[in-house]
Every structure is written in C-alpha cells, then in structure tokens.
Amino acid sequence: MKNTDLGKALVLIPARLASTRLPGKPLADICGKPMIVQVALRAREAGLGRIVVAVDDRQVYDAVEAAGFEVMMTRDDHQSGSDRIFEALEKVDPNREAEFVINVQGDLPTIEPETILAAMRPLENPQVDIATLTVEITSEEEKTNPHVVKIVGSPLSDTRLRALYFTRATAPYGQGPLYHHIGLYAYRRAALERFVSLSPSVLERRESLEQLRALEDGMRIDAEIVKSVPLGVDTPADLEKARRILAGKSL
Template identity: 70%
Template sequence: MHPLILIPARMASMRLPGKPLAEIAGKPMIVQVAERALEADCGLVAVATDDARVFDAVTDAGVRAVMTRDDHASGSDRISEAAGMVDPDRLHDVIINVQGDLPTIDAASIRASIEPLADTACDIATLGAEISDEREKTNPNVVKIVGTPLGATLLRALYFTRATAPWGEGPLYHHIGLYAYRRAALERFVALPPSQLETREKLEQLRALEAGMAIHVAIIDTVPLGVDTQADLERARAILAT
C-alpha cells in the first residue's frame, strides 16, 4: 500500500470559530495535527483547505497544503478533490483522512488505521476503542460501533449509532472518526447521495454501509481528544504543554 494522508480543514466551525488556527503549545492546531501525521511516517502528508489563512499557516510551517473548493459538504468530499490535486498520477492507492481537530492523536493510531486494508475484502478502515466511562455509553455524542469480531482487535462494522448498542452483556466501542479508504472506495463513496440512515443518525459512514461497502475497525487503546469547544481546546493545550 502507498498511503496519502490528507487533513481537511475549514474555518467555519459553529462551536469554535477559527478552530484550525487556535493556538496550542505555540502552534496552530492544524499544524499540530499535521505534525502528528508526519510522525506516523506512513505516507505523504498534505492539508486540504478552502481558506487562505489556513493555507498560509500550514505552508509557513513547512507542510504541504492545497486550496480546494469552498462548497464541499464534508471533509470526505474535500479530501477527494485534494487527492486529485496532490496525486494526479494516482501513485497513492490509499487515502487516509485525519480530521483537522485531533491535535493529540498519536502516530501509532494513524498507522493502525491502514492495517485492516491488508484484507482485500475491506473497502474502508477506521478506528475504535472500548468504552470505559459508563456515562459515554448513553451519550449520543459518542458514536458506537456495532460489529462482528474478525480478530482480537478487529471488527467488521455492521452499524454505527448514537444509541447505546448493542444491547446485553459485553463491551461497547467508541468510534474514532479517522478513515483509511482504498482510493476507488473513496471515489465511489463521495459519488453516492446521502442515504436514509446517514440522514437520520447524522453519521456519514452509514452511507457506505447502506451501499454495501465493507468497513473494518481496528481497536486501539485510547480515544484521541477531538477539539469542538473552548473546553476541549483548553484540555488539548494542557496535554500538549507537558
């Protein structure tokens, strides 16, 4: 496999305006995320944005960036466009989408995201972690994976939901929104219209499942901090200041 890591970034966050440029440990958050991706050392890294301020901050830090259209509905659409800009000769057969608000993600987790693609039956790979906090099991903001085991740390996803699922005794898994796509799978995915369950649950990955695409989940030990609010930002600053 020849991965390309793309990090979508937009300034129009509703809960934390200007989020990509929020300062964390002396650097913009988007630069912190790019540095984590570079540390993974598993492929070329580029930031995909529609804002010149983000583009300048990233390139000033010595990281590649590309300017995409400003009308994309999702990060998946943005990285699909960016893949054609960064790699027009299609030398990279795997596209890793690292969200631009994960400044504390570790390199090992990014590398783990491509491991399920060793199975040719897998179209899209993603990450999960067992839920240990009882409050998260009923929190609709924590997306759960319903899956069938393929190995000790590998699931085939059957469903993703905001509800507490599956029912009964056994572990629940928190979905971590980092994806590794086979390039053809990404292109197919973004060409599909939003699906019924995707619209109902507000979970984009359900579109792929409804279309019959296979999503496999690598189970890792920790959930990286996603920065959505000012409180999250302060937590990320504390973590990366140490």
Template identity: 70%
Template sequence: MKTLTIIPARMGSTRLPGKPLADICGKPMIVHVAERAHAAKLGRTVVATDSIEVLQAVQAHGLEAVMTRSDHESGSDRIYEALQTLDPDGLVEAVINVQGDLPTIGAELIIKALAPLHDANVDIATLGVEITAESEKTNPNVVKIVGSPLAQENRLRALYFTRATAPWGEGPLYHHIGLYAYKRAALERFVSLGRSYLEQRESLEQLRALENGMRIDVELVSGQPLGVDTPADLDRAREMIAKAL
C-alpha cells in the same frame, strides 16, 4: 500500498470559529495535527483547506497544504478533491483521512488505521476504543460501533454506527474514532453516492458506505485522542500538550 495522508480543515466551525488556527502552545491546532500525521510516515501529509490563512499557517511551519473548494458538504468530499489535485495520475492506492481537530493523536494510531486495508475485501478502515466511562454509553455525541469480532485480534467488521446505546446485552461497547483509511476506488465510489437515509437520520456519514454494501473494518486500539469541538476541549488540549513538552 502507496499511501497519501490528507487532513481536511475548514474555518467554518459553528461551535469553535476559526478552530484550525486556534493557538496551542505557540502553534495552530492544524499544525499539531499535521506534524503528528507526518510522523506516521504514510506517504505525503497534506492539509486540504478552503482558507488561505490555514494554507499559509501550515506552509509557514514547513508542511504541505493545498486549497480546495469552500462548498464541500463533508471532509470526504474535500479529501477527494485534494487527491485529484495531488495525484492526477492515480498512483496512490490508499488515502488516510485524519481529522483536523485531533491535536493529541499519536502517530501509532494513524498507522493502525491502515492495517485493515491489507484485506482485499475491506473498502474502508477506521478505529475504535472500548468505552469505559458509564456516561459515554448513553451520550449521543459518542458514536458507537456495532460490529462482529474477526479472527484477527482487536478487529471488528462494522455492521452499524449509532448515537444510541448499542448493542444491547452483556459485553463491551466501542467508541468510534473518526479517522479513516480508504482504498482509492472506495473513496471514489463513496463520494459519488448520494446521502443515504440512515446517514441523514443519524447524521453519520459512514452509514452511507454500509447502506451501499461497502465493507468497513475497525481496528480496536487502547488510546483515544482528544477531539476539539468546544472551548473546554481546546483548554484541555492545551494542558495535555503543555505537559508533554
């Protein structure tokens, strides 16, 4: 498939204002993410932003960025606008959406997110990792995947995503990693749909796809990238990247 990797980045974070430009070892966080996504070599890697400061910071490090509107409700809407700008002829078949607050993500995880899309029946692909910390099992900020194992090793068909502790009973629980790969037609359909009932109730955008009969498969991986949402997360990212230099 002809692919395009897009990283949505907006400056309006409430918990960590100016998050994309937060300095991590001499580079803005969004640049760390873009460099790691670029290393995955899944087509062009482009940051989609509503901020001229982010655009300039990305370009100053030799990477590609594009301006998008400031009124988007979600990253999916932003990447769809960017897709239309970057590929007006419709040649791209799949779009990888890498969150702009994952500065420690490995290129190998981004590559694995694309794997389920090789099944013709799959609309959207994403990642999951088994939960090992007991505290995460009951933490509503940790989104859990409820899914059925497939014949392919380390893969689930997603049936539901929830902030609750689920499913019930003996067996592993899986933490959803918010990185998506969309078939182009699936992304076009997804952004055309209104916000769904369960999406609004759980505050989880991916439920819109499931409620409308779209198929999401999950590639299970062993590593969990650090998502930066708070100043404490940012300090931890700085420590992790400093050790890797």
C-alpha cells in the same frame, strides 16, 4: 500494512475555518503553532508518507505553507470532510500514484502517531474497502450518550471488528462490550471514489452518520480496536486541554 506499501499512502488532513463553538479553530495557537500544524506534525511522526492539508481559507493556507507542509486550497461549500479530501486527492495526485488515502481530522492535535498507523491495519485484508478505529466504552454515561457514536460489529480478533452498523443509540443490546467509534478513516482509493459518488442514504440521514452510506451500498468497513479516544478539539475547554497535553510532552 507492510512498510513496502507506505509509499502508496497519502495522508489528507481537511481543515475548515468556520466553527460555531470555536471560531478560527484551525489557527488556534497550541504551544506556539496553529492547531492544524500540530495535526500535520503528528501525521509526519506516523511516517506514512506524503501529507497534504486541504483548506478552504487563505489564512489557513498561509499558516500551513509557512510551517513547511504541502497544502491545497479547496472549495468552501463542501458538506463533509470526505468531499474535501476527494477534491484535494484529484488535484494533488492526478497520476493516481496513491492507492490508500488516510483522512486525519484537522482537530486532533494530540493524536498519537501509532493511532494513525493503526487505522491502516484493516486494509491488509484486500476485502476491506474502508478502515477506521474504535475503542471499548468504559464510561456508563458514554453508553447512553447520543453524541458518542457506537459501532455494532462482528469480532474478527481481539483487536478488530467488522462493522455491521453505526448508531447513536445504545447498541447492541445485552451483555458484552460496547464500542465508541473514532472518526479517522483509511480508504482504498477506489472506495473513496465510490463513496463520494453516492447520494446520502436513508439511514445516513436518519442517524446523521455518513459512514452508513458506505454500509448501505455494500461496502465493507473494518475497525481496529485501540486503547483510547484521541482528543477532538471542539470547545475552548478542549483547546486548553490540548495545550496542557502538548506542553507536558515538550518538557
């Protein structure tokens, strides 16, 4: 993505307070700041432009606002982060100035800014509707782990795949690399609008993977290949790891 296009990009960070494995997750303290603020700081370091945090709770709203970031209250009954960011998009950009929307998950406090930037690169191709990220799997355990989502893709270059399918199974069959999908998305605005207008699809329900809705509707998703999977904070152990990582960077 050319630098001249960055002003047309809007970074949206969805944050949902409810979490069964880590209650109050967006407000969890990491090096003196709530986790959701740490994510917003990583997004700011990427330099993509305007950042808005989409929340569903007043406590989270106040914490983000106190840190100096733009924040938008959204409904608390959204089924996915995509629905939440679309509500926020319509509210914060009614004049449709943003052409690209980057959805950065609110539980990635240690994500490298370069990783966020990488998610934009496939959109250099005007035929791509949605861009995402992937990394080659090196762990044998991950290859068969249903919690590790795999991309079945057609190689376009050494650093990019065209996604043909997403699955929790070990795929594709045979010799060759397997790729772990990283759930960070960059959308053309029109693609996000189209996506959220669709009903959940057959394969989406079967695999419990909403990105299949886009593929089943004929949308094109390309994935940039990066070097590592960013730490998603879902458990107390993940939280402690994130604290160690960011504490080490501040030394």
